[in-house]
Amino acid sequence: MRALHIITGLGIGGAERQLRALLRRLPLACDVVTLTNPGPVARQLAADGVRVTHLGMGGNRDVGALPRLVRLIRRGRYDVVHTHLYRACVYGRIAARLAGVRAVVATEHSLGAHRIEGRPLTPGTRALYLATERLGAATVAVSATVAGRLLAWGVPERRIHLVPNGIEPDRFRFDPAARDAARAALGVPRGAVVVGGMGRLVPGKRFDALVRAAARLPDDVWVVLAGEGPERAALRVLSARLGLAGRVVLAGGCPDVPGLLSALDVFVSPSTEETFGLAVLEALAAGLPVLHASAPVVEELPRSQAPGARRVGAGPAELADALTAELALGARRLPVPAAVARYGIDRSVDRLMNVYEGVCRR
Structure with missing residues (x-):
């Protein structure tokens, strides 16, 4: 099994550091694409031996990045595409489906009651999130709090998987x-x-x-x-x-x-x-x-x-x-x-592997 992780940026943040912790333990070959900001965590991943590609996306409306991402996914022949953070989830799920990958997993790291990754939760933001969520096979919540919010938004319970963050x-x-x-x-x-x-x-x-x-x-x-x-x-x-x-x-x-x-x-x-x-x-x-x-x-x-x-x-x-x-x-x-x-990282890895295996079987 080969997986591609797509993330909005790789500066020092909770989602970025969690991705690195997972990749240090996941028992499968993984590559990473960062849409923007190949920062400190990108360098750490490269030092760990992970291949990191910077897509060079110019902003939220840089739709020209989409065909580049589709080509990258097709070339990699990935079994699973896993997206992290709002922009990467929106573009990544669309690109994965266009590239023919149906086993698409998204982790919801930062869904607050009123904001998502610091931006206000406007009706448009929410509508775009829900429309692209349907293109995936599973959505991972990092806490029961996030799982409850996804459910309240109308994401079907069968698609929500609780995989708490973990550390070493x-x-x-x-x-x-x-x-x-x-x-x-x-x-x-x-x-x-x-x-x-x-x-x-x-x-x-x-x-x-x-x-x-x-x-x-x-x-x-x-x-x-x-x-x-x-x-x-x-x-x-x-x-x-x-x-x-x-x-x-x-x-x-x-x-x-x-x-x-x-x-x-x-x-x-x-x-x-x-x-x-x-x-x-x-x-x-x-x-x-x-x-x-x-x-x-x-x-x-x-x-x-x-x-x-x-x-x-x-x-x-x-x-x-x-x-x-x-x-x-x-x-x-x-x-x-x-x-x-x-919250040991090995527990998180085991739960995530169960999600991967389930979406690949389906």
């Missing part, structure tokens, strides 16, 4: 040497307390609320944000306006996520509309206390499975109060919770 827990184990190296690279003083967040720098992630909260905290508290996106400049301006320019580090598309997590003392996810919470899971695997506004990865489990994760309000004042209470307990590492073992 040992990769995120706390490493004191990595902590010192990462802090030095980020320019963080040795005695500083570091609060961190990770994800695309877009309004929906609400990292501005974390920066505003930091302005209410003592001067020895630093904020490190890992990720790229259109909000980067605005966050830099906001930090300067609040007098935090020296204490807010925009780390960019950090390729060493385990090292970054070792450098932190508290992890914060201020987004109110997460569909899984992969970064939360990775932070828990690193033994970090986690404050989150939304994280199905732990909210769908009993509280005892992730005692180090606490749901908090998303406003700056609420975040500041929660951080003050957390920091009063002192910088510490927590035992890795049971939730981490539930």
Whole structure:
């Protein structure tokens, strides 16, 4: 069996990192096409020995990319085409059917209640999604929350398959040497307390609320944000306006996520509309206390499975109060919770292979 994975971009994001984790374990030959942005994860995949092709798509309406994608799929003679993220799902499902591949699987990584991948869920966006969804054979939901949303949209239950995201827990184990190296690279003083967040720098992630909260905290508290996106400049301006320019580090598309997590003392996810919470899971695997506004990865489990994760309000004042209470307990590492073992990547791979085999049989 040969599979082609089509993804919108390969910057540092949850869907992109999840794709790499899957490809490191999937027991079949896989190639990858990125429609745009062959960023850090593209380089990591290439280093893993995965063939990555950049389609060079100019934008959402670059329909000239469609025939190029059709030709690529035909040449590869793939048994399965698997799409990830909205634009890749729309174009990829159409291209796969035109190329004669009917075993088309799409993973829905980022379907929120009001937004999809940061963009508002307009009637047109929803209609296009549903029209192209019918061209596929199966739609994978990364959480029960996403599965429920797909069902409410009218996607038939028989086509929805729950395959939670997974990680390789040992990769995120706390490493004191990595902590010192990462802090030095980020320019963080040795005695500083570091609060961190990770994800695309877009309004929906609400990292501005974390920066505003930091302005209410003592001067020895630093904020490190890992990720790229259109909000980067605005966050830099906001930090300067609040007098935090020296204490807010925009780390960019950090390729060493385990090292970054070792450098932190508290992890914060201020987004109110997460569909899984992969970064939360990775932070828990690193033994970090986690404050989150939304994280199905732990909210769908009993509280005892992730005692180090606490749901908090998303406003700056609420975040500041929660951080003050957390920091009063002192910088510490927590035992890795049971939730981490539930989301091992091998379980995700087994479930995904069952989906592949089912759609190929049909």
